[in-house]
Structures are given as structure tokens and as C-alpha cells.
Amino acid sequence: MFLCLLSSPKVVLFSNYRIVPICLSLRYETRKLSYESLFPWITDYVGEDLDELLEYVVEEKSKEKSEEVDPVLDFIPRAEYENLSEEDRNQKALNRYLASRKKPWQIGRDYERYIGYLYESKGYRVEYMGIEKGLEDLGRDLICTRGNEIEIVQCKYWASYKTIHEKHINQLYGTSVQYYIEHKKLIDKQRNLALFPELIRAGEIKATFITSTKLSPTAKAFADALGIKVIQEKPLDKYPMIKCNVASDGEKIYHLPFDQQYDRTLIINKGEFYAMTVKEAMDRGFRRAFRWSGNQNQDDNRI
Secondary structure (H helix, E strand, C coil), X not given: CEEEEECCCCEEEEECXXXXXXXXXXXXXXXXXXXXXXXXXXXXXXXXXXXXXXXHHHHHHHHHCCCCCCHHHHCCCHHHHHHCCHHHHHHHHHHHHHHCCCCHHHHHHHHHHHHHHHHHHCCCEEEEHHHHHHHHCCCXXXXXXXXXXXXXEEEECCCCCCEECHHHHHHHHHHHHHHHHHHHXXXXXXXXXXXXXXXXXXXXXXXXXXXXXXECHHHHHHHHHHCCEEECCCCCCCCCCEEEEECCCCCEEEECCCCCCHHHCCCCCCCCEEECCHHHHHHCCCECCHHHCCCCCCCCCCC
16 A cells, blocks of 8 residues: 655655655656756756756856856966966966866767867868757757858767667757758748758758767667768867967967857967967967956957
8 A cells, every 4th residue: 555645845655665766756756847847948858867967057157157267277276376377377277177077067068079179170160059058059069061061960978888869869850950940041841841851861961970879779770760970989089179269350369178268269260270288379379368367458358
């Protein structure tokens, strides 16, 4: 016999057996409903780590409040910071950033940056939607364009024991269709929508799923049927992370991966590049924004 009495805010359970599993199940469902009431978009992530997602939200909110503080201070104590040259303190901060133990969502962000870098190296212009839009990216982590080519990329950096299922493939296909509708400005949507699979097969619009782990057999079958390119077991490798950008007035500014404007900065123009070290950037005439080099009268966080 089982009896459950519900009263707010407590749940009282009486059972002759299996009390603990029932309690845990109801606690999870109550917690899940509470999360969903606060963050409606979280239903899109059912089956994934909700604590990790909420940790990401909190981290992003706290970052918004600290934009006026040099993020190098997250890695260098102020006393040390003030006694080091710009090159030394920024390089030391970068080294510590790279060596630091990162949370899963931070590793996922770095994975998107790495995949984006690989596309940029092939001449694509890359929009980092996953990083810019966060949990509202609609499953489009990267939008890569080169001439008339459009490639919608979803990246998943997961532990090797985890498996990608067909829901992620379906999400990528659906968001690619939505992108096509929104950006092609179709007159007759019903007639043209039927052409979308043909556009994927022809390579005019590509949908690509890149992951550090493997797809389930069903997910792979879905990808094959829908014409989605899949790259499995793609590791996160070391690459030059310092963005050296030339502003519209010709100023040469470099951005470290923890800088506010980093993900909004595109490396697409002549003279722009990715540097491995701060010294490499400075030797080629680039400097960090004035706001982070001791001159508070100028702000060069421009793209």
C-alpha cells in the first residue's frame, strides 16, 4: 500500500516498501518543475545535466557584473599584477587560464572556439552563436559562411562514455531548416521548404555535427538519412588562442580568451591573425586595450 500526502512546501510519504526511490524520484521531479518555472528554455535540455546548465547561467550573470575589472586579475594577484609588465602579466594569466581546471560548460565553450578556429583557418567567416546566445542558440553553435556556402555546425564536447542520441541530430536538422526559412526570405515557404533536403545534398546549405564522443547507431542512421555530416571523436587540441584584430581606425588590438570582446572579435581582414603568445602579438605591433594597460582615459575594445 502506498499513500502520498502533498502539502506545500513539504511532501510527506508513507509506504511499506521502496520509500527512498520514490522520495528521490519526487524530489527530482519537484526540482525539475521548479527549474522549468524559472527557466522555460530548460525543457529543451531534458536528459542533460540541469545543475551544469544552471551553473552556466549563474556564471554568465556574475560575469556581466564584473566587466569593469581586468579579467587578468582572476589569475594574477593584484600585488603581482602591479609589479609585472603588460607582456609578463598577460602571458602568465593566459598560461594559468590554459592550465586551470575548467567546468564542463567552459570546456564546451573552448571546444566551440577550437572548431570555429578550424573553420576560420579554411577561409570561413564564423559567427559563434553558441557562445554569444548561450542557451538560446537554437542548436546552432557556429554559423560558418564562405561565398555562397552556409554551414550550420553543432558541437558537443562530452565524456567518451556518453553517447549522442537522435534528438540532437533532429535538433540540428530542424534549426537548419529554420535558418533557411528566416534568412532566405522565402515567398512561397511550402513549395520551397520541400527543396531543403536537396539543398543539403547539393552542399548549398550544410548541417554538420561535431563531437568528442560517438553517436548511437540510431543517431548515425538519422544523420545519414537527413544528409547531415558527422565528425565523431574529434579531440580538443592546442591552438593559438590570442586574437589579433585591426580596428576600423587601424589600431592593432589583441584579445585574450577571457576578455569581454573575445568572442565578438572576428579574424577576417588582412593583417589579422591568431597568436600563440603575447610576445608574438606585441612583436607584430598589437597591444591590449588601453582600459587593461593602465590608461583609463581611452577604451579600445573595438572590433
